[in-house]
Amino acid sequence: MLKLLGVPAWQAGAEGEHHLPASLPACLLIHLACLGRWVDREQLAALFWPEADAAQARHHLRINLHRLRQLLERLGVPQALEAERSRVRLTLPTDVAQLKAGELEDAAPQDWLQGFRIAGFDAFWDWAEAFIAPLREGGDGPPPTSLPGRAELLARLRADALPAVVLLGEAGMGKSSVLNAAFAGAPLLQGREGLTQMPYRPVVELLLARLDLLRALLRQPERGLAAYRLDLARLVPELAPDEPLPPLDALSARSRLQEGLARVLEALGPLLLVDDLQWVDAATLELLALLGHRGRTRWRGAARGEELPPEHQRWLARQQDGQRLRSLPLQGLSLDTVGQLLRDAGQDTADAPALLQASRGNPFMLGELLRARAEGVALPPRVRELLLRRWRALGPAAASLVGAAAVLARPMPLAVLGHVAAVADAQLLPAAREALDAALLRDDAQGGLQCRHDLVRDAVLSQLPAFEAQALRRRAALALGARPEGAAEPLAVAALWDTAGEAQTALAWLHRGAAQQKLRGRYDEAQTLWQRIAAESREPALALQARLSLAECALLHDLPAGRAALQQVLELAGAVADPAQREHIEGQALSGLVDNAVFSGDLTQAAALAERLRPLLPRLPLAERCSACEVLIELAMREPDIPAAWALLAQLRQLAPQRPSLLSYEGQIHWFGGQVGAARDAFELLLQRHPDYCRGLTIESDLGVMLQALGDLPRAEAMARRSLESWRGVAHTETLSLLMLGLTLTSAGRYGEARGVLDRALVLGREQGSALFEAEALTRRARLYWQSGCIELAEADLAVAEPLLADSRDPLRVSQLCWVRGLLREARGLAADPALAERVRSLSQRSQHPLLHIRLARLDGLGGDAGAAARQVAMAREAGLLEPLAEGLLLQARGLPVNEARPLLLEAAEIAQRLGFAELLGQADRALSAAASAAVLTRLR
Numbered sequence: 001m002l003k004l005l006g007v008p009a010w011q012a013g014a015e016g017e018h019h020l021p022a023s024l025p026a027c028l029l030i031h032l033a034c035l036g037r038w039v040d041r042e043q044l045a046a047l048f049w050p051e052a053d054a055a056q057a058r059h060h061l062r063i064n065l066h067r068l069r070q071l072l073e074r075l076g077v078p079q080a081l082e083a084e085r086s087r088v089r090l091t092l093p094t095d096v097a098q099l100k101a102g103e104l105e106d107a108a109p110q111d112w113l114q115g116f117r118i119a120g121f122d123a124f125w126d127w128a129e130a131f132i133a134p135l136r137e138g139g140d141g142p143p144p145t146s147l148p149g150r151a152e153l154l155a156r157l158r159a160d161a162l163p164a165v166v167l168l169g170e171a172g173m174g175k176s177s178v179l180n181a182a183f184a185g186a187p188l189l190q191g192r193e194g195l196t197q198m199p200y201r202p203v204v205e206l207l208l209a210r211l212d213l214l215r216a217l218l219r220q221p222e223r224g225l226a227a228y229r230l231d232l233a234r235l236v237p238e239l240a241p242d243e244p245l246p247p248l249d250a251l252s253a254r255s256r257l258q259e260g261l262a263r264v265l266e267a268l269g270p271l272l273l274v275d276d277l278q279w280v281d282a283a284t285l286e287l288l289a290l291l292g293h294r295g296r297t298r299w300r301g302a303a304r305g306e307e308l309p310p311e312h313q314r315w316l317a318r319q320q321d322g323q324r325l326r327s328l329p330l331q332g333l334s335l336d337t338v339g340q341l342l343r344d345a346g347q348d349t350a351d352a353p354a355l356l357q358a359s360r361g362n363p364f365m366l367g368e369l370l371r372a373r374a375e376g377v378a379l380p381p382r383v384r385e386l387l388l389r390r391w392r393a394l395g396p397a398a399a400s401l402v403g404a405a406a407v408l409a410r411p412m413p414l415a416v417l418g419h420v421a422a423v424a425d426a427q428l429l430p431a432a433r434e435a436l437d438a439a440l441l442r443d444d445a446q447g448g449l450q451c452r453h454d455l456v457r458d459a460v461l462s463q464l465p466a467f468e469a470q471a472l473r474r475r476a477a478l479a480l481g482a483r484p485e486g487a488a489e490p491l492a493v494a495a496l497w498d499t500a501g502e503a504q505t506a507l508a509w510l511h512r513g514a515a516q517q518k519l520r521g522r523y524d525e526a527q528t529l530w531q532r533i534a535a536e537s538r539e540p541a542l543a544l545q546a547r548l549s550l551a552e553c554a555l556l557h558d559l560p561a562g563r564a565a566l567q568q569v570l571e572l573a574g575a576v577a578d579p580a581q582r583e584h585i586e587g588q589a590l591s592g593l594v595d596n597a598v599f600s601g602d603l604t605q606a607a608a609l610a611e612r613l614r615p616l617l618p619r620l621p622l623a624e625r626c627s628a629c630e631v632l633i634e635l636a637m638r639e640p641d642i643p644a645a646w647a648l649l650a651q652l653r654q655l656a657p658q659r660p661s662l663l664s665y666e667g668q669i670h671w672f673g674g675q676v677g678a679a680r681d682a683f684e685l686l687l688q689r690h691p692d693y694c695r696g697l698t699i700e701s702d703l704g705v706m707l708q709a710l711g712d713l714p715r716a717e718a719m720a721r722r723s724l725e726s727w728r729g730v731a732h733t734e735t736l737s738l739l740m741l742g743l744t745l746t747s748a749g750r751y752g753e754a755r756g757v758l759d760r761a762l763v764l765g766r767e768q769g770s771a772l773f774e775a776e777a778l779t780r781r782a783r784l785y786w787q788s789g790c791i792e793l794a795e796a797d798l799a800v801a802e803p804l805l806a807d808s809r810d811p812l813r814v815s816q817l818c819w820v821r822g823l824l825r826e827a828r829g830l831a832a833d834p835a836l837a838e839r840v841r842s843l844s845q846r847s848q849h850p851l852l853h854i855r856l857a858r859l860d861g862l863g864g865d866a867g868a869a870a871r872q873v874a875m876a877r878e879a880g881l882l883e884p885l886a887e888g889l890l891l892q893a894r895g896l897p898v899n900e901a902r903p904l905l906l907e908a909a910e911i912a913q914r915l916g917f918a919e920l921l922g923q924a925d926r927a928l929s930a931a932a933s934a935a936v937l938t939r940l941r
Helices: 026-033 042-049 052-076 095-100 122-137 152-158 175-182 201-209 211-218 227-232 249-270 283-293 312-323 335-344 349-359 363-374 383-394 395-410 414-421 427-435 454-463 468-482 490-499 503-519 523-536 538-554 559-575 579-600 603-619 623-638 643-654 662-670 676-689 691-695 699-709 711-727 729-749 751-768 771-787 791-804 813-827 833-842 850-862 868-879 882-893 899-916 917-940
Strands: 082-083 087-090 164-168 188-190 271-275 296-301 325-329 442-443 447-449
Touching: 026 042, 026 052, 026 122, 026 363, 042 052, 042 087, 042 122, 087 283, 095 122, 122 211, 122 249, 122 699, 122 729, 152 175, 152 325, 164 175, 164 283, 164 676, 164 791, 188 201, 201 211, 201 249, 201 283, 201 427, 211 249, 211 538, 211 729, 211 751, 227 249, 227 691, 249 283, 249 850, 271 414, 283 296, 283 312, 283 363, 312 325, 312 503, 335 349, 363 643, 383 395, 383 454, 383 917, 395 414, 395 427, 395 447, 395 454, 414 427, 414 468, 427 442, 427 447, 427 771, 447 454, 447 917, 468 490, 490 503, 490 729, 503 523, 503 538, 523 538, 538 559, 538 579, 559 579, 579 603, 603 623, 603 917, 623 662, 643 662, 662 676, 662 699, 676 691, 676 699, 691 699, 691 711, 699 711, 729 751, 729 771, 751 771, 771 791, 771 813, 791 813, 833 850, 850 868, 850 882, 882 917, 899 917
Parallel strands: 164 296, 164 325, 188 271, 271 296
Antiparallel strands: 082 087, 442 447
């Protein structure tokens, strides 16, 4: 048995214990034995030597595995370690496993690795802490405590197997005490009055208190949490302090964050407590519903039934209807219990009926009445009067601290509380001790002070003079607003300013709160706040910023609506008096309009707007300046002005050298500049370095474009489908991914699937009002129809697409349209149209993209240019574009003698077969068969 709950030791049967040496091999032994399964060597090396390069880490691992085997031989269990080329496993019984299985009664998780420590290897110690934490915090810890009169309820709570149980009762009924007694040490989500508009606030408090543990959990690959680090950083910025978070849409941000939080809470242990459910925000309620649905962690909550808002009541009803939650009413104490409490306190039980009647069986009220008796107060006074009597007896400094705590309604450090209460530093500690001794304040686990009970808070607030309450709220708003960015609570600050009578100041904080809501995926709530700000703000700049934010929300889903809203903001920007604010709004609006025009396919309008945007760039704030540079890069790539795109990227690198999107734009510029291999390499590197950003940047879709162009159809399809999953519900990116997937399936000859995919892309493009997306979907579907022999359908699609691209200067899209039009004319037996080749030739002066020049060569070939096929082959071979290479080889073989055509046909067939170009393979097979027949006839003659 490997004993780890205490001083680590190995004991075989009745033999004596062999203590483990404090060494690295012993750490490996502990880690592998606790996991008890195959572990990848790369993961193991990365855990112990995270700073070393991969080869060096593997070398260290080999040496220490050899030492571990020597240690196991000394312990007499060398066979416990199994090693394969890429993985290792260690199988030994441990006391930790027995504790988990409920087979040990005299061991405690608090004794984990007692006295065992070696310097360095922080990642291992983080793992060790995270591994034991669920046992320390969950139901496997110390035996639960009991409460007088609650034994039956405690037993019922512990035995209930439903995913969720909620205790309902009035304030002071002892709901929190029951939960803590039933499940001592379990992690707690605490609802806070006044913070119901702040998404996930109880979860944030819980995670911030366990930040080191959370970091350790993220480092453990077996938990699968690392992929959610940046999603969790939207709530806890300390997880990625120096990394810009990728932009996300409403659906993916919300679902990713929910999934990541659910996994974290499940990793904390098998049980979760939720107190004051009536003040828990809607986002946390959604998370609790998800936990109940997943069924891996049970949660037990408490709520004041009479104070549950209607939406909370409906939520509870839905969970109960789904048989995932049970509500239990918490009754008051019985007469026998009151008598027992009096006996335990050494007091006369004859007063039990009077105390029961005065307290109505409410444990908090009963405690206050007993305290009053001890102070010589006659029964039965009201509890509120007792509390106010004690508050008024405090000194001025202590009373002010309690008043500040009542206004803040959440735990705060003593320094913050003192600032709000305007108590001098020298008086803080004595005043705090006085309020704590009077049982009006209490100290929470993280060192913050708050009112001992909500009944204390309610009583004090009811008696604070209006002017004093208003002054406290103003100072509280200033104190909370001055906290660091990561700890800021803009919606809480807004609520304080609002109740202090400063409605316009509150709106400014609501704007920040709305941005926070959007960042966390709560788009509906964010838009509701911005609508209120736009309607109520008397500050033109703030109202326009709110309207600008609303317009940006529409950009990825409804281009015409977003364009109209941005245009309105731009027209009204002149009403802003402050020049800096005016330019900020104009720059942001112009940036959005350029982006809108690019993806609407109107490059002329985009260029005109860009001319107005460029002079504003130096005066924009950093974040908006970076966004504007990215928008201008999008335009420059499509004009195409590749040198300008590179210059803008260089400027962006200077502004934000750590911005992950830099690699994305580098890849895109390579693509539009015709360096397809370099573009693929940039996106491969981006995917490797920043896999978390696949839901903020279109990495998978863009990489799929490069892979399809280079002929890697299986990976291109996989990337398209990954992108569709990552961006599900986002019309803009979903359309891009569908267009790429449709082209890939067409090349593979899977025409039925391709048709369905392109049909969907066409619908989404039209819904967004994007001529660019609509034309692209129609042109690609026309190519599909041509390739599958449906010429009339292809002609119909091009007839709709041509007007959409009539004024376009986009080389790739226009050349694609002309190329497909030329192929259709050939299929119908019509003479080549020289105008098609000339239109593409005029674009070729502005773009060196190999696809454009390959299409031009094909059009020249249709017009009778004998050398066109050879040019196509040469350009495609140089660029690595294997589909047009195979097509060019087939074209080049036409009309050649059999002995000259055969090598070209064989190369085309090999490329098509190896890469899955179904249509080209069929053409090559038919040409080879015809060549073989011709050769036989020649021999017979």
